[in-house]
Amino acid sequence: MKLNRRSFLGTATAATAALSAPAVMGQARPRVVVIGGGSGGGTAARYLAADSDGALDVTLIEPSRMHYTCYFSNLYMGGFWEFDDLGHDYGNLAMRGVNVIHDWAMAVDRDAKTVTLGSGAAIPYDRLVVSPGIDFVDGAVPGWDVSKQSLMPHAYKSGTQTQLLKSQVENMREGGTYCMVAPPNPYRCPPGPYERISMVAHILSQSNPTAKILIVDPKENFSKQGLFEEGWARHYGAMVERIGPDFGGDKVEVRPDAMEVVIDGMVEQVDVCNVIPAQKAGKIAELAGLTNDAGWAPVKPEDMRSRMDDNIFVLGDASQQGAMPKSGFSANSQAKVVSNVIRGELTGSRIFPARYSNTCWSLIATNDGVKVGASYEPGADQIESVSSFISQTGEDAELRRQTYEESIGWYNGIVADIFG
Amino acid sequence: MLKQNFAALLLAGAVLAPAGAFGQAVPLGDATEGAELYQYECASCHQIGDGAEHRIGPHLNRIFDRRAGSYEEFHYSEALARQGRDGLYWDLARLDAYIENPRSLVSGTNMAYPGLEDATERADLIAFIRAYSDQPQNIPEASPTAFAPEVRLPPEVLAIEGDAEYGAFLSAECTTCHQRSGDFAGIPGIVGWPQEDFVVAMHAYKKRLRPHEVMQNLAQRLDDEEIAALAAYFESLRD
Numbered sequence: 001m002k003l004n005r006r007s008f009l010g011t012a013t014a015a016t017a018a019l020s021a022p023a024v025m026g027q028a029r030p031r032v033v034v035i036g037g038g039s040g041g042g043t044a045a046r047y048l049a050a051d052s053d054g055a056l057d058v059t060l061i062e063p064s065r066m067h068y069t070c071y072f073s074n075l076y077m078g079g080f081w082e083f084d085d086l087g088h089d090y091g092n093l094a095m096r097g098v099n100v101i102h103d104w105a106m107a108v109d110r111d112a113k114t115v116t117l118g119s120g121a122a123i124p125y126d127r128l129v130v131s132p133g134i135d136f137v138d139g140a141v142p143g144w145d146v147s148k149q150s151l152m153p154h155a156y157k158s159g160t161q162t163q164l165l166k167s168q169v170e171n172m173r174e175g176g177t178y179c180m181v182a183p184p185n186p187y188r189c190p191p192g193p194y195e196r197i198s199m200v201a202h203i204l205s206q207s208n209p210t211a212k213i214l215i216v217d218p219k220e221n222f223s224k225q226g227l228f229e230e231g232w233a234r235h236y237g238a239m240v241e242r243i244g245p246d247f248g249g250d251k252v253e254v255r256p257d258a259m260e261v262v263i264d265g266m267v268e269q270v271d272v273c274n275v276i277p278a279q280k281a282g283k284i285a286e287l288a289g290l291t292n293d294a295g296w297a298p299v300k301p302e303d304m305r306s307r308m309d310d311n312i313f314v315l316g317d318a319s320q321q322g323a324m325p326k327s328g329f330s331a332n333s334q335a336k337v338v339s340n341v342i343r344g345e346l347t348g349s350r351i352f353p354a355r356y357s358n359t360c361w362s363l364i365a366t367n368d369g370v371k372v373g374a375s376y377e378p379g380a381d382q383i384e385s386v387s388s389f390i391s392q393t394g395e396d397a398e399l400r401r402q403t404y405e406e407s408i409g410w411y412n413g414i415v416a417d418i419f420g
Numbered sequence: 421m422l423k424q425n426f427a428a429l430l431l432a433g434a435v436l437a438p439a440g441a442f443g444q445a446v447p448l449g450d451a452t453e454g455a456e457l458y459q460y461e462c463a464s465c466h467q468i469g470d471g472a473e474h475r476i477g478p479h480l481n482r483i484f485d486r487r488a489g490s491y492e493e494f495h496y497s498e499a500l501a502r503q504g505r506d507g508l509y510w511d512l513a514r515l516d517a518y519i520e521n522p523r524s525l526v527s528g529t530n531m532a533y534p535g536l537e538d539a540t541e542r543a544d545l546i547a548f549i550r551a552y553s554d555q556p557q558n559i560p561e562a563s564p565t566a567f568a569p570e571v572r573l574p575p576e577v578l579a580i581e582g583d584a585e586y587g588a589f590l591s592a593e594c595t596t597c598h599q600r601s602g603d604f605a606g607i608p609g610i611v612g613w614p615q616e617d618f619v620v621a622m623h624a625y626k627k628r629l630r631p632h633e634v635m636q637n638l639a640q641r642l643d644d645e646e647i648a649a650l651a652a653y654f655e656s657l658r659d
Binding site for chain 2: 047051329332333336337340350352355357359371373374375377386387388389402405406407408409410411412413414416417420
């Protein structure tokens, strides 16, 4: 076993060193450019810079000076966390040797191997990591586009949209209706919409107990469904109602100016409407020619390398890799594999076989946390799940409290891993 | 034989502790019960008895009336070290409070123990620990190896020399939750553990003897070499 792995690794390292030799000749340091400073890009930049100990020239391109995590933004929605708790700056990444540029990546010239910034500058790369997160599919919910996002917020990219939605919930008329138009698969953070429902219910059950919550859902079923439905019934009585595709949840149109939602021809007047449209890879992935007809960037399972370009890796939500959910945890896990591979290719360090993992915690009510997770490995065509677990219905309150506390520990852990 | 020792000790020590600054006397309990509790609650991190050494946590011989965080060779959390400098001594009342809820007495401690709610159980545990303090001639002759390990591993598994560089790669899977600084912030620190303790803990998860789905799931696909690699890497991170 030991000998096998050693000799396999030795071969892999030798082969990649030979391949990468031309890339590193004639320049001071090999250059890696990372587009996107979220959980995928931030982790990749940090590990590339820290682990290569200065051997790589690492540039991170990220327009925002503060990253507000999407994960745990629902805890802000539920009043458990302050908005500022979600914000992280790039100071520590810069200190660890990452060249952080706050600008937009406007274009990628794959022949010249450069990234063009909003300022017009072109940044050269030997390897490019693209981790732009999601964008919304135009026309996915008839009647809605981003020009209507102040009337009907998506709140699915953390920041001012999250604040806006929270304020609308808090100011909703007594006995009013909060409606969520849930997204079709695949989308960022599978349990996210339903954890949000839990947190909105938590707020409303205290401040506006006669309010109603309506989910219009195009999907037959959803992540952690049994756990959420059990929790909603236990904590929030009949406040939450979900209309699935069997009752027209997949045939929805919105009229933001009138605050109307039309479900299979039936008009519902609502007071707050959270529209989470169908999603696709972030725009720059599409502009760089890395996406397929489905709107995602297909990658190879063994190292997240783009199927369109051997010098480019796509991480996180934007990638189409197989069985891993689109989550910050997944992106962080993928970024570490990519960092190991890029370092190996450009500096000759050891490359190890990929392994991936993910765990998603969700909060249903005060001290009522649940989780789902799995281990993943590269299969022949895509990343495959090798083993998994999920919280059970009927668990005792103490276990649920521990799960919640563990989720806080995870948050502290992952943001320290990226931004600390 | 352990039992007899404790019974004798108990006859001598069946007293109430003096009221401490916490205002309430903490009764000493049944050290025999305490010995069993110690095995479940403490032994995977703390050694006690003849020849006990620091492991994941410091050894607990002569803990009574010792200043908190006072072993120079042990790497404490900054929080516990500071409290020690500020004058925290382990008397009965404070040990009781610490075992009840470590983080309410020392916010920021690295001791990843959720606490023991039951006051009788705490009294039993303290009675057991008490026997290893104060009067050296009374220390039972049990050695730390008298406690059965969580998992009995073949010597060749324990002897594997971990590949720390491979461990550094594998550790990426750990550090999404466990902080590289070793800090406890809701999820236990695992930095600087003795390799053997790390290996035993991971095999205990792999065999599902330790409860925790995330850890059991992660441990499933780690082979003996990989567990040794991780152990070598995390031990090397000690300051």
